[in-house]
Amino acid sequence: MFLYVVLILQNAISEYFFWNEFGVKYNFIAVNYLVYTNEVIGNIMESYPVIPIFTTLFLIAGIITYFIIKRSKIYIEKIPSVFEKIQITFIYFLLFSISLWAVPNLAKAENATNVFTNELQANGIYRFYLAYENSELDYFKFYKTLPENKVYELLARQIPHIINFSTARQIQSKSAEIHKNVVLITIESYSADFMKMYGNDKNITPFLDDLATKSLVFTNLYASGNRTVRGLEAVTLCLPPTAGESVVKRKDNKHKFSTGSVFKSKGYQVKYLYGGDAFFDNMEDFFSGNNYNIVDKKSFQPEEITFSNIWGVCDEDMVNKAIQIMNTEAQSGKPFFNHWMTVSNHRPFTYPNNKIDIPGDAKSRDGGVKYTDYALKKFFSMAQKQPWFKNTVFVIVADHCASSAGKTKLPLDKYRIPAMIYAPGFVKPKHYIQLMSQIDLMPTLFGLLNFNYQSKFFGQDVLNKDYKPRALIATYQDLGLIKDNVLTILSPKQQVKQYELILKPKEGIEADCQLYYDEKPMKKERIDLVNDAISFYQTASDVLKKKKYERQKF
Structure with a gap:
């Protein structure tokens, strides 16, 4: 439970600093950061007061965990019956299914003309998933296209x-080459x-x-x-x-x-x-x-x-x-x-x-x-x-x-x-x-x-x-x-x-x-x-x- 609380709070802190640096929720930059951990972790260590931040994080996570355990102690001391387990499992998977539907569909509602508005209402973890999935985007699959002969004809008007x-x-010059x-x-x-x-x-x-x-x-x-x-x-x-x-x-x-x-x-x-x-x-x-x-x-x-x-x-x-x-x-x-x-x-x-x-x-x-x-x-x-x-x-x-x-x-x-x-x-x-x-x-x-x-x-x-x-x-x-x-x-x-x-x-x-x-x-x-x-x-x-x-x- 402590690790779970730490993870949730850690993500919130990370989103805050990522926003402070880039002005957006997690995106492709965050995905790249997972690859070059030495430079990224080193940069974080040198840029931010890491020890005070994590000390405070663990302290707050410990307090939250204590109250969660205290209030849910009955579920530990009294093992639920099989029927109660089935009920809890059903509720869990129902909520999980709803979230799988709701998060991507609600993301479609991010249609404000102001990007900051869209970013503030976005789900950071879902944004991270999308960035990971789109690391290789096939232009011909995802973007508007034209017939090949037409598209090169248009390009020739831009690049003679x-x-x-x-x-x-x-490329032919009328003057002698200069090899400086x-x-x-x-x-x-x-x-x-x-x-x-x-x-x-x-x-x-x-x-x-x-x-x-x-x-x-x-x-x-x-x-x-x-x-x-x-x-x-x-x-x-x-x-x-x-x-x-x-x-x-x-x-x-x-x-x-x-x-x-x-x-x-x-x-x-x-x-x-x-x-x-x-x-x-x-x-x-x-x-x-x-x-x-x-x-x-x-x-x-x-x-x-x-x-x-x-x-x-x-x-x-x-x-x-x-x-x-x-x-x-x-x-x-x-x-x-x-x-x-x-x-x-x-x-x-x-x-x-x-x-x-x-x-x-x-x-x-x-x-x-x-x-x-x-x-x-x-x-x-x-x-x-x-x-x-x-x-x-x-x-x-x-x-x-x-x-x-x-x-x-x-x-x-x-x-x-x-x-x-x-x-x-x-x-x-x-x-x-x-x-x-x-x-x-x-x-x-x-x-x-x-x-x-x-x-x-x-x-x-x-x-x-x-x-x-x-x-x-x-x-x-x-x-x-x-x-x-x-x-x-x-x-x-x-x-x-x-x-x-x-x-x-x-x-x-x-x-x-x-x-x-x-x-x-x-x-x-x-x-x-x-x-x-x-x-x-x-x-x-x-x-x-x-x-x-x-x-x-x-």
């Missing part, structure tokens, strides 16, 4: 020159609204604020999803976020056409740099299976680590390691492509003390953001002193926003992320203000480098005159297309919803950096936009299912 029911097309080194930095949980240009007045990103004035900045770019694996998938595979698990975490995640494979075909050295254990979120399996060499925490010598938490070494330690690696690569005479994923801006938000004006043990999100900014400043300060710096292009982008919770299924401000390309003397500082997706960033870089290649990317060079502005955003089951000031959402059971996007301007912010929109349900369906959304997501699912997104052999 594709051929043969695929996304294959030849490339460093791609994806920043953990870095929302656009952390930066000054988007209206933040806390001065928590002073370095990136300054760097943006010297870079090609994509001010209207949206993340594909709200998890790190979605961000990694977006910049590596340049593919729309398909339903269910990210490709990074699927069994069939190897030998894909990727940014790394394009660089490999040009003779580049290709590496993935991560301060934690790349086993987490299946990163090691994904990147190694796509011909990246991996440098993670296991590559560090003890003397190279000055500070670490459950997620890995601090970003400064990774800075030192990255510079060391790039110096070695530069000596080989071959260009390099290094993809560095930061870790410090992540709960528990701990980092070395006496680095910034927010203590490292304050466990503050603002501190995590500012420390990451500080580490990036150190990286560029060190890089500028290296002989390879002038021949290097730096691409900086967030993996996803710090929070995904909002009043709507896909709140736009929770997907808007900063992105920029910095290369003094090569890329001119400018604001690119057109709507674009995270999947477009690397194809745009390839355009700047005049790369000629056979592309399979859904992402496009946004600086090309053929580009048609749009963005693709999603959860693990709601697939969204932003286009023509309309958000179209495809959901399981062939559901489609559309919202008119009405800007809520904030004073003192440039027009291209405005973040907030009202999402007003549309009374009349824009069938053309519904078909466009289907064309992206159905074809993305199709090329993965039929293995048409494989890389060329080297």
Whole structure:
């Protein structure tokens, strides 16, 4: 009885902290957390006062158990008759049957336009079950579809020159290829609204604020999803976020056409740099299976680590390691492509003390953001002193926003992320203000480098005159297309919803950096936009299912 009470109370506490972190009841994130218990339990231990919480939990559970036992003592001292046992068993199974019917049917009543309302009335355990069941969603079974010839015809209007029911097309530049080194930095949980240009007045990103004035900045770019694996998938595979698990975490995640494979075909050295254990979120399996060499925490010598938490070494330690690696690569005479994923801006938000004006043990999100900014400043300060710096292009982008919770299924401000390309003397500082997706960033870089290649990317060079502005955003089951000031959402059971996007301007912010929109349900369906959304997501699912997104052999 004590264990039962502990379980009920423990679940209630867990739901509270999960809501506090993500703004929803249990979902696919909770399912993922069961897989990576070391990092998750370590994160909980470092982020929350676990001992006081569990001490209080056991104390309250003991008191409740005492009163339950005291009031039900008669059932222990007097064994029920066979007839009474049958009655109790019948009542139990009746209530159990009613619950099996009632919970899923009541869940169908969660139809408020405000997502918080739906989440508050939801059954957390049932939500967890649904998330587990939907970890692999077959697009063709659960979502609205179109005939294959029609869907690829529609896609060809969005991505010109594709051929043969695929996304294959030849990218041809009129100028000579430029084989500069490339460093791609994806920043953990870095929302656009952390930066000054988007209206933040806390001065928590002073370095990136300054760097943006010297870079090609994509001010209207949206993340594909709200998890790190979605961000990694977006910049590596340049593919729309398909339903269910990210490709990074699927069994069939190897030998894909990727940014790394394009660089490999040009003779580049290709590496993935991560301060934690790349086993987490299946990163090691994904990147190694796509011909990246991996440098993670296991590559560090003890003397190279000055500070670490459950997620890995601090970003400064990774800075030192990255510079060391790039110096070695530069000596080989071959260009390099290094993809560095930061870790410090992540709960528990701990980092070395006496680095910034927010203590490292304050466990503050603002501190995590500012420390990451500080580490990036150190990286560029060190890089500028290296002989390879002038021949290097730096691409900086967030993996996803710090929070995904909002009043709507896909709140736009929770997907808007900063992105920029910095290369003094090569890329001119400018604001690119057109709507674009995270999947477009690397194809745009390839355009700047005049790369000629056979592309399979859904992402496009946004600086090309053929580009048609749009963005693709999603959860693990709601697939969204932003286009023509309309958000179209495809959901399981062939559901489609559309919202008119009405800007809520904030004073003192440039027009291209405005973040907030009202999402007003549309009374009349824009069938053309519904078909466009289907064309992206159905074809993305199709090329993965039929293995048409494989890389060329080297």
